[in-house]
Each structure stands twice: as C-alpha cells, then as structure tokens.
Amino acid sequence: MVGRFLRLRLALFRAGFRTGNIATSIGTVLGLMSAVVLGLGGLVAGTALRWAPTSFVTVVVPVALAVIYLVWLIGPVTVAGTDAALDPVKFVLLPLKRRDLALGLAAAGLVAPGGIATALTVLGIVIGVAPAGPGLLPVVLAGLLFLGLCILSSRCLVSLVGMGLRRRGVRDVLAVAIPLVIIVLGQLPNIIQNVARAAGKDASAAFGETLVPLLRFSPSSFAAQAFVAGHRGDVLTGLLEIAAGIAFCTAVGFAWSVLLRRVMTTSPGVQGAVKARASRRFRTRALLPRLSPRAGAVADKDLTLLFREPAQRVQLIMAVIFGLAVGIVPGVVALTTTGSVPPAIAFIGAGLAMFLGLLNSNLYGYDGSSMWVNVAAGDDARSDLLGKAVARLVVFTPIIVIAALVCGLLIAPTLLPATIGCAVGAWLVCLGLGLLQSVLAPYPIVISEDSAMARSQGSFQAVIAQLITFPIVGLLVGPFVLMGIYWGTNPLVALAVGLGASLVGLAGLYGGFRLAVAYSGPRQPELLQQVAKRTES
Amino acid sequence: MTDSPHGPPFQPVGSGASLPQDGTTAPGAHAAVVIQALVKRFGPKVAVAGDSLTIPRGSFYGIVGPNGAGKTTLMRMATGLLRPDGGRVAVDGVDVWTDPVDAKRRMGILPDERRMFERLTGRELLLYNGLLRNMDEGLVKKRSEDLLAVLELDRDGDNLVVDYSSGMHKKIALAAALLHDPRVLFLDEPLESVDPVSARTIRHVLSRLVERGATVVLSSHVMETVERLCDHVAIMASGRIVTAGPMPEVRQGKALEDRFVELVGAGSADEEGRLGWLGDSSA
Numbered sequence: 001m002v003g004r005f006l007r008l009r010l011a012l013f014r015a016g017f018r019t020g021n022i023a024t025s026i027g028t029v030l031g032l033m034s035a036v037v038l039g040l041g042g043l044v045a046g047t048a049l050r051w052a053p054t055s056f057v058t059v060v061v062p063v064a065l066a067v068i069y070l071v072w073l074i075g076p077v078t079v080a081g082t083d084a085a086l087d088p089v090k091f092v093l094l095p096l097k098r099r100d101l102a103l104g105l106a107a108a109g110l111v112a113p114g115g116i117a118t119a120l121t122v123l124g125i126v127i128g129v130a131p132a133g134p135g136l137l138p139v140v141l142a143g144l145l146f147l148g149l150c151i152l153s154s155r156c157l158v159s160l161v162g163m164g165l166r167r168r169g170v171r172d173v174l175a176v177a178i179p180l181v182i183i184v185l186g187q188l189p190n191i192i193q194n195v196a197r198a199a200g201k202d203a204s205a206a207f208g209e210t211l212v213p214l215l216r217f218s219p220s221s222f223a224a225q226a227f228v229a230g231h232r233g234d235v236l237t238g239l240l241e242i243a244a245g246i247a248f249c250t251a252v253g254f255a256w257s258v259l260l261r262r263v264m265t266t267s268p269g270v271q272g273a274v275k276a277r278a279s280r281r282f283r284t285r286a287l288l289p290r291l292s293p294r295a296g297a298v299a300d301k302d303l304t305l306l307f308r309e310p311a312q313r314v315q316l317i318m319a320v321i322f323g324l325a326v327g328i329v330p331g332v333v334a335l336t337t338t339g340s341v342p343p344a345i346a347f348i349g350a351g352l353a354m355f356l357g358l359l360n361s362n363l364y365g366y367d368g369s370s371m372w373v374n375v376a377a378g379d380d381a382r383s384d385l386l387g388k389a390v391a392r393l394v395v396f397t398p399i400i401v402i403a404a405l406v407c408g409l410l411i412a413p414t415l416l417p418a419t420i421g422c423a424v425g426a427w428l429v430c431l432g433l434g435l436l437q438s439v440l441a442p443y444p445i446v447i448s449e450d451s452a453m454a455r456s457q458g459s460f461q462a463v464i465a466q467l468i469t470f471p472i473v474g475l476l477v478g479p480f481v482l483m484g485i486y487w488g489t490n491p492l493v494a495l496a497v498g499l500g501a502s503l504v505g506l507a508g509l510y511g512g513f514r515l516a517v518a519y520s521g522p523r524q525p526e527l528l529q530q531v532a533k534r535t536e537s
Numbered sequence: 538m539t540d541s542p543h544g545p546p547f548q549p550v551g552s553g554a555s556l557p558q559d560g561t562t563a564p565g566a567h568a569a570v571v572i573q574a575l576v577k578r579f580g581p582k583v584a585v586a587g588d589s590l591t592i593p594r595g596s597f598y599g600i601v602g603p604n605g606a607g608k609t610t611l612m613r614m615a616t617g618l619l620r621p622d623g624g625r626v627a628v629d630g631v632d633v634w635t636d637p638v639d640a641k642r643r644m645g646i647l648p649d650e651r652r653m654f655e656r657l658t659g660r661e662l663l664l665y666n667g668l669l670r671n672m673d674e675g676l677v678k679k680r681s682e683d684l685l686a687v688l689e690l691d692r693d694g695d696n697l698v699v700d701y702s703s704g705m706h707k708k709i710a711l712a713a714a715l716l717h718d719p720r721v722l723f724l725d726e727p728l729e730s731v732d733p734v735s736a737r738t739i740r741h742v743l744s745r746l747v748e749r750g751a752t753v754v755l756s757s758h759v760m761e762t763v764e765r766l767c768d769h770v771a772i773m774a775s776g777r778i779v780t781a782g783p784m785p786e787v788r789q790g791k792a793l794e795d796r797f798v799e800l801v802g803a804g805s806a807d808e809e810g811r812l813g814w815l816g817d818s819s820a
Contacts, residue, residue, distance in 0.1 A: 001669075001671070004665070004668045004669055005669075007665070007668070008654070008665045008668075008669070011657060011661055011665065012654060012656055012657065015656040015657055015658075015661070015697065018656075018697060089652060090652060090653065090654055091669070092617075092618055092652060093618075093641070093646050093648065093652060093713075093714075094641065094666070094669050094670055095637075095638045095639070095640075095641035095642040095670060096638065096669065097638050261637075262620070264618075265617065265618060265619060265620040266619075266620055
C-alpha cells in the first residue's frame with residue numbers, strides 16, 4: 001500500500017506541471033531546487049564533521065538535529081499545508097486501515113522538498129560521524145530514526161492543529177502562539193550569551209554548556225545521542241538511544257493514526273453558525289466623508305473581513321504581535337546589552353512595514369469568489385482599489401507608527417521623527433506596490449484546515465513580490481534611513497528625513513494606485529477569473 | 538411508514554432491523570442500511586435529532602427535505618464522513634463507526650463536496666481510487682474505461698479534474714463511487730448541475746444497479762427526481778425524519794411535492810407585500 005501512495009505522490013507531482021499555470025510550475029521547480037541546494041549544503045556540512053573534534057560533534061549534532069526537527073514541527077502549520085497528497089480528508093471515502101493510511105502519508109511526506117533536504121543532510125551527518133567499526137550500526141539507524149521522527153511528529157502536529165482548527169478561536173490562539181515561539185526561540189541565543197557575559201563567562205562556551213543539556217528534552221535527542229555514541233564507538237548506548245527513539249516514534253505514530261481518523265470525520269466549525277457581532281460594523285465614510293459610496297462600502301467590507309475572516313484575522317494578530325516585538329524587543333536588548341546600540345536598530349519599524357506590505361500584496365485573493373458582486377455592480381476599479389487601500393491604512397498604519405514610536409523612544413529618542421517617518425514611508429510604498437501586485441498577479445487564497453495560515457495558490461507570485469518590493473523600497477526609502485543613521489542626531493535632519501520619507505511614501509502609494517487603476521480598469525473580468533477559480537494546491 | 542413530526546424518534550422497520558449491541562454482526566437480512574437514533578449538534582443547532590431509519594436491501598431510497606433539513610448531515614454520518622454525537626449506523630450489516638474500513642468496502646459514496654485529487658486527470662483519478670482500494674490494476678483500468686465511456690467522459694479522461702465543469706465533476710465522482718461495484722450507493726444531490734442527457738444516463742445506470750440487487754440512497758431537494766426514481770422515500774425537516782416508507786404510502790395518492798408541502802409547510806413570508814417593489818423599474 002505504501003508503494004501505491006508513493007505512485008500517487010509522484011503522479012500529483014507530475015500533474016503540477018500540467019496545470020498550465022507557469023507560475024506554479026516555476027514555483028515547484030524553485031522549491032525542488034531550494035531543497036536540493038539546502039540538502040547539498042547539509043550534506044557537505046555534515047560530511048565535514050569527519051574532520052571535526054568529538055567535542056564539536058557532541059554540540060553541533062544535537063543543535064543541528066533540534067533545529068531541523070523544529071522546522072519540521074513549525075513549518076507545515078505556519079507555511080500552510082499546501083500538499084494535497086498529504087491531506088487525509090482526500091482519503092476519507094476509501095476503505096484504508098489506520099496503519100496503511102499513516103504509513104502511506106508518512107512515506108509520501110518524505111518525498112517532498114523538505115524530505116529531500118533533510119535526507120541529504122542526515123546522509124551527510126551519517127558520513128561525517130560514522131566510525132570505521134561497530135559504531136556504524138547506531139549511526140545508520142540514528143539517521144533512519146531521525147527521518148521517521150521528523151515526518152511522524154510533523155504530521156501528528158498537523159493533525160492535532162487540524163483537529164483544533166475545527167473549533168473556533170484555536171486559529172487565533174495559534175496566531176498568537178506561533179510568532180511568540182519564533183520570537184522567543186530567535187532571542188534564545190542572545191539571552192544565553194547575555195546571561196553568560198553578565199556572569200563573566202565565555203559566551204560561546206556557555207552557549208554549548210547551556211543548550212546541549214536543554215536539548216536532551218527534545219525528541220530529536222534520541223537520534224542525536226545515538227549519532228554521538230556511535231561516533232565514540234559506544235554501540236550499546238547508541239542502540240539504547242535508538243530503542244528509546246523507536247518507542248517514542250511508535251507512540252507518536254499511534255497518536256497520529258488515532259488523530260487522523262478524528263480529523264477525517266470531524267467537520268470544520270463544529271460549533272456551528274454564529275451570528276456576527278453587530279458592534280463590528282464599520283462606517284468609513286463617517287471618517288472620510290469625501291469617499292465615494294462604493295469606495296466606502298468596499299472599505300467597510302474589507303475592514304469587516306479583516307477582523308472576521310479567519311486567515312485575515314490571523315494576519316492581523318501576527319501584525320500586532322510582530323509590531324509589539326519590533327517595538328519592545330530591540331529596546332529590551334538595548335537595555336540589557338553593555339555598550340552602545342547601533343542606531344540602525346531604531347529603524348526596524350521600516351522592516352515591519354515591509355513585512356506588512358508583503359502581507360497585503362494580494363488584496364483580491366481572500367474574497368475572490370465574491371468579486372463577481374463588484375463586477376456585476378459595474379466595473380469601478382478605482383473605487384474598489386481605493387476602498388481596499390483605505391481599509392489597510394486604517395488598520396495597519398497605527399500598528400506601524402506605534403511600533404516605530406516605542407522602538408525609537410527606547411533606543412534613540414532623538415531619531416524619533418526619522419524612525420516614524422521612514423516606517424510610514426516604507427509602509428506607504430509597500431502598499432502602493434501591493435495594490436499594483438494585486439492586479440498584476442492575483443491568486444486565490446483559501447483557508448487551510450490544517451494550518452493556522454491560509455493556503456496560498458501563489459507562493460511563486462509571493463516570492464516575486466518580495467524580489468520586486470525589497471529593492472524598490474530600498475531605493476526609495478533606503479537613502480532616508482541612511483541619512484537618519486548617519487546624521488539623524490541633528491533634530492532638523494531627523495525631521496527632514498521623516499518628512500521626506502513620508503512624502504516619498506505618499507508618492508509611492510499614489511503612483512502604485514494610479515498604475516493599478518489604469519491596468520485593472522479594463523481587465524475586471526480577467527481579474528475575476530484569476531481570483532475566483534478554485535484550484536487544488 | 539411512520540409519521541413522527543413531534544413525537545418519539547422513528548423506529549426501524551421490522552424486528553430484524555435493529556443493530557446488535559455487541560458490534561458488527563449483520564442485522565436483518567432485508568436491511569441494507571440501518572440508522573438508529575443518530576444525533577448531530579453544531580453548537581446550539583441540532584442538525585439531526587435522533588433519527589432512525591431502515592433502508593431495505595435492493596431499494597432505491599430518496600431522502601428529501603428543504604435546505605438545512607439535515608439530509609446531508611444524515612448522509613455524511615451514515616457513510617462515515619462525519620462523526621455523530623450519538624446513535625449507530627450499519628451498512629450491509631457492518632457498523633460504520635466500529636468497522637469503517639469494512640463498511641466503506643461495501644459502499645460507494647458521492648459526497649456533497651469535492652473530496653478528490655483535482656490535479657489528476659479523470660483516468661488517473663479512477664486509477665488511484667482503485668489502487669488505494671487495493672483493487673487489481675488491470676481490473677481498475679478496464680472498469681475505468683467502461684465507466685468513462687458510459688458517463689460520456691472518455692474524451693475528457695485525460696483532462697485535469699480541476700478543469701471539469703460542475704456536471705463533469707459529478708460524473709467523475711460517480712464513476713469513482715461505482716468503480717468497486719458497491720452493494721450500497723450513497724449519492725448526495727447526484728443530478729445537480731448535470732445536463733439532461735447525462736442525467737438520463739445516470740438515472741439509467743442507477744436503475745440498472747438497483748435491478749441487479751444493489752441499494753441506492755440519494756438525497757435531493759428536487760421532488761420530481763425522487764418521485765420518478767425512488768421506490769421508497771423519507772422526508773426530513775428541521776433535523777427530523779417527518780415520514781418514511783414506500784413511495785405510494787408516503788404520497789397517499791398525492792404528488793410528492795404536495796405531500797411534502799403538506800408535511801413540512803410552505804414559506805410564510807408575505808411575498809406579495811414585501812416584494813411589491815419588484816419590477817417597478819420595468820413598468
């Protein structure tokens with residue numbers, strides 16, 4: 001049965017090239033190439049462990065395996081389960097035993113970019129740490145154990161999240177939890193090193209001494225310790241670690257197979273329909289009376305959906321979390337770090353603006369299936385785009401301003417006008433580019449039942465959007481950031497930088513808006529077709 | 538036939554129809570499907586309120602009801618697609634929820650939603666559907682060609698399912714449901730979006746299936762379809778089976794639609810008063 005799952009996996013992979021969607025085909029090839037490049041990097045780095053001292057191997061292998069394991073855990077539930085071959089709901093009509101389904105899905109999960117990259121890296125580690133002698137056995141088994149552990153844990157977590165997402169509110173909780181985990185883990189090395197420095201210890205040594213014992217609690221440590229034991233020639237310890245790892249995998253596999261059946265037979269939104277709260281009705285035209293009725297209606301509808309539609313609400317929550325992080329984390333780091341903080345950190349608000357800009361580069365994608373209402377009501381691209389832009393400005397601008405304000409106050413109060421102005425300028429340019437991107441290369445987005453995020457049909461377009469956005473924002477707002485960093489201590493310069501960046505931002509937004517209107521005005525039916533078509537990932 | 542709009546739940550017909558308490562052994566020889574006290578709640582809404590129903594073997598059974606009556610929820614629970622809050626279901630003598638694998642071997646399902654690999658071609662979809670059912674590859678290919686030809690999909694067999702029209706989607710899903718020659722076939726709105734010629738073909742295929750001893754259960758809100766095809770019918774409203782039984786008994790000499798309106802009631806909105814403005818712009 002596993003072989004039949006693998007045949008299906010490969011058929012679906014081949015089918016990806018037959019959809020006629022060049023962007024999807026290029027995205028698939030790029031994904032594979034990235035996996036091969038990453039995997040080859042891992043293979044080389046792992047192989048290089050042959051020439052490393054054992055003390056280095058005992059630190060690097062547990063850390064590397066823990067990082068890879070973490071990516072397997074967090075990746076699928078954040079980047080969205082875009083893999084139809086791994087969607088258990090697709091198999092619900094078939095008489096498949098739990099074990100067959102779990103084994104088939106696990107095998108199919110490894111035949112994917114992530115699996116290829118991990119397999120190559122693990123192969124590198126096996127080559128790198130394998131001794132000549134009996135220690136080879138636990139090392140090889142550790143490699144296989146680690147691959148099995150990654151796929152089983154990952155799919156089990158996806159099913160657990162999928163089960164949770166069938167209840168309202170869980171998606172919001174994940175939207176808070178996931179960025180917090182990422183931020184805390186990202187800051188962990190800094191925290192360890194700062195604590196070590198404060199205690200007068202060597203930061204690098206303290207990093208290894210603190211982290212490796214902590215990693216013993218990670219499930220990846222069964223394979224890691226088997227690798228290390230095998231490398232030392234301690235076969236018995238290695239095999240005991242393997243046995244414990246197999247027991248753990250068996251438990252995870254059993255839990256997953258039980259979860260799978262429940263996920264497959266529990267409908268989303270089990271709490272049933274609820275009435276929307278009347279208090280969440282927006283009246284944009286009360287704030288902007290000169291807005292046309294249609295633009296006001298579009299803005300009100302988009303504002304309502306930003307707060308109500310699950311995937312967009314996740315974005316909003318993440319924007320707030322990352323906004324808080326941008327405002328507070330650099331300040332905390334500055335306060336706990338000895339010595340001066342580079343003033344460039346005060347401009348991190350511009351980075352947040354770019355992140356939010358990229359989140360808003362496909363404004364028609366979320367409610368594409370309802371766009372026919374706009375088209376049927378008469379083509380008015382200008383009002384539609386204006387309404388969408390106003391909704392985003394109302395929601396995201398305060399987040400960016402507050403984050404830049406807090407960060408600037410904590411790090412370099414004299415740079416405040418410059419930091420706020422640059423963040424706002426970057427946001428407006430990004431939004432202008434986002435409007436243009438939204439009509440040039442729109443793609444449908446659907447809610448994923450297994451991931452906190454929406455399932456995007458246009459990861460390639462998103463990558464291209466980044467490739468275009470970063471240099472343009474850099475070109476337009478970058479000079480102001482540099483001026484602020486080098487001469488911003490002069491209050492007049494800081495003010496001029498802030499005003500200049502904001503004006504450039506306004507010009508960028510206006511330019512993007514005009515171009516988007518000019519392009520999409522005569523192409524509303526084409527736009528509707530691009531965002532309304534339901535396609536499987 | 539039992540009328541139970543407000544009374545206790547419908548009891549399965551015949552003494553042999555009840556499910557045994559110990560699990561999966563066959564219930565009555567005449568029952569293809571036995572549903573006992575099925576309950577499903579979505580938050581405060583009771584979608585299916587403890588319904589019971591016995592579907593005789595070899596019958597063509599229609600389940601009708603207005604939108605939101607609970608037909609699809611009942612079908613999904615009966616086919617193992619949606620976990621019930623209470624109650625039991627047996628298909629061809631096998632408990633759907635204690636032995637779902639064996640039960641699904643015996644049934645074919647045309648669900649209300651798209652649960653297919655849409656990136657595959659029609660032919661590939663049938664192939665992998667058969668392979669994952671552990672069928673022999675040669676047999677799968679032979680039956681696939683037969684089904685594609687009969688359902689007039691042979692010319693589109695190598696096109697991607699995602700590019701199929703809604704009607705073609707229904708037909709390929711029906712082909713997938715028929716591929717393993719099920720004993721009981723569950724169809725949720727099988728003729729929705731299907732063109733008249735294909736609908737006629739599908740009706741013919743289904744009737745032939747019943748003639749050869751299989752059982753077909755279909756849900757629909759098109760009375761005409763159910764009245765023409767089915768020999769038994771159940772009428773659902775507000776999560777309850779209002780009446781069920783052989784078609785003539787349920788109809789009581791009236792058209793099914795009239796009997797349906799009589800049992801379920803017609804809309805009470807003041808249509809004339811509220812929509813008096815409609816057509817003013819043309820006057």
